[in-house]
Amino acid sequence: MEKVTIKQLAKELNLSASTISRALQDSHQISPETKQKVLELATVRNFVPNYHASGLRKKTSKTIAVVIPEVADSYFAQAINGIEAVAQEHGLHVLIYLTHESFLKEQAILKEFQNGRVDGVLLSITAETAHNQHIRELLGRGMPLVLFDRVCNDIAAPKITTNDYESSYWATRHLIDGGCKQIALLSASSSLVMSANRLEGYKKALEEQESSFQGATVITCAQSEADTYFLIKNLLSDPQRPDGIIATVEKQATTVYQVCQELHLNIPQEVKVLAFSNLQSASFLNPSLTTITQPAFDMGKAAATSLCKALKRKNQPISHDTQVLPSVLHVRKSTC
Amino acid sequence: MEKVTIKQLAKELNLSASTISRALQDSHQISPETKQKVLELATVRNFVPNYHASGLRKKTSKTIAVVIPEVADSYFAQAINGIEAVAQEHGLHVLIYLTHESFLKEQAILKEFQNGRVDGVLLSITAETAHNQHIRELLGRGMPLVLFDRVCNDIAAPKITTNDYESSYWATRHLIDGGCKQIALLSASSSLVMSANRLEGYKKALEEQESSFQGATVITCAQSEADTYFLIKNLLSDPQRPDGIIATVEKQATTVYQVCQELHLNIPQEVKVLAFSNLQSASFLNPSLTTITQPAFDMGKAAATSLCKALKRKNQPISHDTQVLPSVLHVRKSTC
Numbered sequence: 001m002e003k004v005t006i007k008q009l010a011k012e013l014n015l016s017a018s019t020i021s022r023a024l025q026d027s028h029q030i031s032p033e034t035k036q037k038v039l040e041l042a043t044v045r046n047f048v049p050n051y052h053a054s055g056l057r058k059k060t061s062k063t064i065a066v067v068i069p070e071v072a073d074s075y076f077a078q079a080i081n082g083i084e085a086v087a088q089e090h091g092l093h094v095l096i097y098l099t100h101e102s103f104l105k106e107q108a109i110l111k112e113f114q115n116g117r118v119d120g121v122l123l124s125i126t127a128e129t130a131h132n133q134h135i136r137e138l139l140g141r142g143m144p145l146v147l148f149d150r151v152c153n154d155i156a157a158p159k160i161t162t163n164d165y166e167s168s169y170w171a172t173r174h175l176i177d178g179g180c181k182q183i184a185l186l187s188a189s190s191s192l193v194m195s196a197n198r199l200e201g202y203k204k205a206l207e208e209q210e211s212s213f214q215g216a217t218v219i220t221c222a223q224s225e226a227d228t229y230f231l232i233k234n235l236l237s238d239p240q241r242p243d244g245i246i247a248t249v250e251k252q253a254t255t256v257y258q259v260c261q262e263l264h265l266n267i268p269q270e271v272k273v274l275a276f277s278n279l280q281s282a283s284f285l286n287p288s289l290t291t292i293t294q295p296a297f298d299m300g301k302a303a304a305t306s307l308c309k310a311l312k313r314k315n316q317p318i319s320h321d322t323q324v325l326p327s328v329l330h331v332r333k334s335t336c
Numbered sequence: 337m338e339k340v341t342i343k344q345l346a347k348e349l350n351l352s353a354s355t356i357s358r359a360l361q362d363s364h365q366i367s368p369e370t371k372q373k374v375l376e377l378a379t380v381r382n383f384v385p386n387y388h389a390s391g392l393r394k395k396t397s398k399t400i401a402v403v404i405p406e407v408a409d410s411y412f413a414q415a416i417n418g419i420e421a422v423a424q425e426h427g428l429h430v431l432i433y434l435t436h437e438s439f440l441k442e443q444a445i446l447k448e449f450q451n452g453r454v455d456g457v458l459l460s461i462t463a464e465t466a467h468n469q470h471i472r473e474l475l476g477r478g479m480p481l482v483l484f485d486r487v488c489n490d491i492a493a494p495k496i497t498t499n500d501y502e503s504s505y506w507a508t509r510h511l512i513d514g515g516c517k518q519i520a521l522l523s524a525s526s527s528l529v530m531s532a533n534r535l536e537g538y539k540k541a542l543e544e545q546e547s548s549f550q551g552a553t554v555i556t557c558a559q560s561e562a563d564t565y566f567l568i569k570n571l572l573s574d575p576q577r578p579d580g581i582i583a584t585v586e587k588q589a590t591t592v593y594q595v596c597q598e599l600h601l602n603i604p605q606e607v608k609v610l611a612f613s614n615l616q617s618a619s620f621l622n623p624s625l626t627t628i629t630q631p632a633f634d635m636g637k638a639a640a641t642s643l644c645k646a647l648k649r650k651n652q653p654i655s656h657d658t659q660v661l662p663s664v665l666h667v668r669k670s671t672c
Binding site for chain 1: 384385386399406407408409410413414416417420429430431432433434448450451452453587590593594597615616617619620621622623624
């Protein structure tokens with residue numbers, strides 16, 4: 001069916017366009033009889049208000065942006081499902097932007113949000129993001145913002161995280177209890193708060209051990225997949241290679257399995273492997289993978305719920321509390 | 337920095353708002369001197385044209401919608417990456433809508449697109465979508481549309497698919513050559529063209545076999561994960577259970593592995609398993625999983641490229657050809 005415009009409705013009813021427009025907005029300036037006449041014809045003619053016209057009038061786009069490093073990762077895919085569930089409930093549309101871990105891309109994307117395209121932003125920063133002037137500018141323009149998973153501590157916005165420090169501590173303890181003497185941590189970034197917390201938990205667990213224990217081995221693989229492969233291959237080819245590995249990013253785990261296969265290293269006999277991962281096939285890997293599983297869906301839901309609250313109370317102070325949702329250690333064969 | 341409006345620029349330059357607006361649109365009605373003055377001040381004051389105002393003026397939103405069954409699936413996650421790569425190149429924003437395999441949701445989502453929010457749509461239909469009146473209506477309103485992966489043959493729009501018939505034929509042949517006498521096909525839908533093609537390829541390979549071969553066993557698991565689990569458990573608990581399984585959807589493969597583990601059925605000795613899957617961990621499953629891998633990223637790119645072409649030639653006839661990108665059979669231990 002052809003779309004009908006306000007002008008066409010006006011002509012057909014012999015009224016002015018502004019009368020039609022006001023009648024559709026239920027203005028008190030228009031009589032009940034006229035309103036009814038206009039509404040009836042609008043229904044019959046299948047009138048749909050133009051998105052941009054209502055956007056201009058109401059100063060809202062009913063759209064939120066989700067800015068994340070990538071989508072081909074079980075954590076973010078599940079988080080999107082959580083976000084989308086809340087957005088649909090509130091009649092909000094979801095724009096997805098992928099930074100592919102590029103700080104420059106993140107800056108450029110956030111700059112796009114100053115023109116009314118979105119009402120609010122959910123952000124999980126890149127592994128490269130060491131400065132946050134671009135995020136401050138967005139907030140300075142009054143844009144409601146919620147950070148999730150990869151947050152910046154010094155930004156005054158609600159934050160949804162998981163217990164990275166504790167999870168990493170327990171992961172390391174689990175490997176120590178299993179007899180590991182030299183545990184390596186594969187980090188995602190030298191700047192992310194999330195990575196720093198996972199590093200601190202790991203160090204704390206190591207420090208609690210007696211002196212016979214080897215020092216910390218931390219490898220940062222924020223770069224390309226090829227670089228990550230190279231770093232892990234180097235690590236495991238060394239005669240002094242670790243007997244335990246904690247991968248703090250899902251993709252690193254697959255690379256560790258690949259390298260172990262290539263070097264004929266037996267998991268868990270020669271190297272125990274544990275990963276922060278939401279991979280649904282973790283139980284069916286060879287061997288099944290011990291994971292720290294984040295509450296991805298619930299974190300997405302919590303972030304979107306917090307943003308919806310901020311949208312409703314625009315221009316009012318909102319709580320900048322951090323909500324911490326606990327992760328779970330699933331022990332499987334890769335560490336036993 | 338505070339956002340500046342056209343009115344504020346007008347006041348500061350002692351010009352009318354409409355002069356400012358026309359100067360910013362490079363109208364021939366405004367003198368070069370005035371234009372320069374306006375542009376300089378607009379730059380200094382960090383003026384950003386309102387998204388909805390330019391949307392109304394230009395009748396474009398620079399936004400495309402991607403409507404897919406779900407995001408927590410390697411195929412769709414990789415396809416989104418392909419779509420996003422092309423969109424970013426063309427300065428387009430990407431709205432993601434998840435139908436979660438619900439026909440009603442798909443109908444409701446497509447109805448939202450009639451008000452100018454998006455310039456074009458990329459669609460992969462649900463397993464439930466047996467009718468396509470809602471897609472015809474969208475096209476009838478002049479909305480550029482490209483179907484990908486899960487397409488409808490009788491819709492006059494460009495389509496991007498993979499060689500489902502051939503892939504399924506070769507998958508079945510591979511199991512027959514491996515000695516399977518009773519091969520079951522786990523289908524995704526009784527209405528999808530994609531599923532019908534995979535079924536036909538499977539049947540064709542079976543028909544080519546001598547009479548000693550068992551008949552076809554086709555199980556449709558379009559329902560919930562719990563239903564899928566129940567159907568597969570039933571199938572494999574039967575004393576007359578199949579000795580080969582083709583999962584036509586990624587998630588079914590994980591469920592088959594789970595059920596085999598529970599029933600202590602050895603893969604591949606007792607049941608050979610092959611799946612249509614883009615799972616990056618396929619090589620590291622226990623046993624490694626033989627897959628038909630779809631060119632997900634390239635299909636996403638091709639679909640977005642085709643849509644961009646349609647957007648550029650709006651109101652001109654566009655080709656409704658189907659582009660078929662071939663899938664690849666990766667033989668691994670689950671069938672050897």
